[in-house]
Amino acid sequence: xxxxxxxxxxxxxxxxxxxxxxxPALDGRGxxxxxxxxxxxxxxxxxxxxxxxxxxxxxxxxxGWLGERGGA
Numbered sequence: 454x455x456x457x458x459x460x461x462x463x464x465x466x467x468x469x470x471x472x473x474x475x476x477p478a479l480d481g482r483g484x485x486x487x488x489x490x491x492x493x494x495x496x497x498x499x500x501x502x503x504x505x506x507x508x509x510x511x512x513x514x515x516x517g518w519l520g521e522r523g524g525a
Contacts, residue, residue, distance in 0.1 A: 456495070468499035468506070480518055490519035 454476035461470045472495040479486040498510040 466501040468501075470497045470499065471495065472497075474513070475519075492516045492519055 454474050456472045456474060458473045459470060460472075462468060474491070474493040474495060476491045476493070478489060478491040480489040480491075493516055494514045496512045496514060497508055499506050500509045501507075
């Protein structure tokens with residue numbers, strides 16, 4: 454998948470990031486699966502421990518499906 458448009462905030466040893474995700478996926482709603490593009494957003498919290506940044510929490514928020522791959 455493709456991650457884009459990072460928005461990062463850092464304060465001392467804590468941080469937060471939001472990233473858009475564009476991912477080829479199969480949409481199985483309504484019958485036979487179709488190839489489509491999934492649009493979602495990562496919402497993450499980070500913590501620096503012993504000088505290394507770690508993901509503390511990750512949530513994926515589905516925003517919708519974009520048109521079918523390879524055509525309209």
